[in-house]
Amino acid sequence: MNDNTFISIIGISISLLIIMAVTLIAFFHHTKKKIIEKEQEKASLKITHQQKILQTAIAIQERERKRIAQDLHDAISSKLNIISLCTNVLLIDKTINDKQKTALEQILNITTGTLESARKIAHDLLPPILNEFGLKAALQELFEDCSKHTKIAIEDDIEALTRLSKNNQLHVFRIVQELINNSVRHGKANELVVYMEQNETGFVLRYQDNGKGFDVDKINGNSGIGLQNIKSRIKILNGTLKIESTPNKGSQFMIRCNYDK
Incomplete structure (x- = not known):
């Protein structure tokens, strides 16, 4: 070779x-x-x-x-x-x-x-007012009732979510209702701010209290039933949740949801 x-x-x-x-x-x-x-x-x-x-x-x-x-x-x-x-x-x-x-x-x-x-x-x-007059009226009644029975000051600026179905409006109502319950029972807050605005693709809901706050990492790892319920409804609404809180300095919940195409 x-x-x-x-x-x-x-x-x-x-x-x-x-x-x-x-x-x-x-x-x-x-x-x-x-x-x-x-x-x-x-x-x-x-x-x-x-x-x-x-x-x-x-x-x-x-x-x-x-x-x-x-x-x-x-x-x-x-x-x-x-x-x-x-x-x-x-x-x-x-x-x-x-x-x-x-x-x-x-x-x-x-x-x-x-x-x-x-x-x-x-x-x-x-809430019968939800079916009769819509989400905005139901939330305003909820705020008035809460202030009347708990003496919590609530500042609100909410728009009517006209493109949201009645069923999804109920989900939003339950979310706000649960957030208020958490602020009263666990946060011991006496001031709340609720902001809700509709845009072309969906809506934004911002909820803030002056309660005692909590450790966000800890609560995400071991959510109570109330917060789990809120997260579940946000998923159904095709939304996202951002939580900001510091012990003794209140909490803020930012919810962004997109309308179904």
């Missing part, structure tokens, strides 16, 4: 090795790409499945709220009204003595207070 033949064999061998190496690299790259695509598809299906479960859970929750509100109105409030009416009839009876009158007045006071509580609970569960 002369030198030229040997060199040719070496050259051919090296070429074959390069081709094999390139082929193997291409094969592994293609295989890896297919695996990644399958994993992404699986993750997408998982997210879609979780989203459907989430939407179903929220829908069931709202149906249960509606049922309880209806039961409070039909079963409890109606019976309390009958008790109140009968008590008033007995109170105008001239034959009752002072002791009986005092007992009847106590019954009437308790019944009236219980009836008011039942109405408030039913209203919180399913």
Whole structure:
């Protein structure tokens, strides 16, 4: 074998090795790409499945709220009204003595207070003004009611979300309702600011309180039921949530949602 033949064999061998190496690299790259695509598809299906479960859970929750509100109105409030009416009839009876009158007045006071509580609970569960007059009116009533019962000062600047469906308006109402509950119960706030503005693609909701605040990293890792509920509804609204808070310096929640195309 002369030198030229040997060199040719070496050259051919090296070429074959390069081709094999390139082929193997291409094969592994293609295989890896297919695996990644399958994993992404699986993750997408998982997210879609979780989203459907989430939407179903929220829908069931709202149906249960509606049922309880209806039961409070039909079963409890109606019976309390009958008790109140009968008590008033007995109170105008001239034959009752002072002791009986005092007992009847106590019954009437308790019944009236219980009836008011039942109405408030039913209203919180399913605000009728939301369906009749829309989100802006329902939120303004919520703010007035909150200020009346808790003495919290609420500054608001909210626009009517005219492009939002009634169902999604209910989600926004529940989000604000839950944020207020958290500020009152956990944050011990006495001042709130609620800003809501609609734009071409969606809307922005900014909620701020002067409460005791919290560690954002800690709360993200171990969210309570209230915050989980808020996040769930924001996902349904195709939105994002940004939380800023410092212990003893209040909290701010920035929610941005896009309308469905």
